[in-house]
Amino acid sequence: MECPNCHVENRDDSRFCSNCATPLNLEETLPASLTQTLATPLPVILKDALIAGKYRIVEEIGRGGMGVVYKAED
Known part of the structure; x- marks a missing residue:
C-alpha cells in the first residue's frame, strides 16, 4: 500500500506509514460522517x-x- 503523503510502499496491513507515520486506510477506519x-x-x-x-x-x-x-x- 502506497502512502498518500510520502509515496513509500508499505505492507497491506499497515495502519501507519513506516517512513512518515501518516495514517493509512483512513476511509476504512473513520465513519463517513467524519471524512465528508x-x-x-x-x-x-x-x-x-x-x-x-x-x-x-x-x-x-x-x-x-x-x-x-x-x-x-x-
Whole structure:
C-alpha cells in the first residue's frame, strides 16, 4: 500500500506509514460522517441587514471553517 503523503510502499496491513507515520486506510477506519466535506455554503448576510429584528450588520469581521463572524449594532 502506497502512502498518500510520502509515496513509500508499505505492507497491506499497515495502519501507519513506516517512513512518515501518516495514517493509512483512513476511509476504512473513520465513519463517513467524519471524512465528508460540508456541501452547504455558508449564508451571506448583507451589510445593513436586520437580524432578529434588532441587530444591524455593520461588516463581516472574519470567515473560517466554523462559520462567519459579523460586527453588528444593537
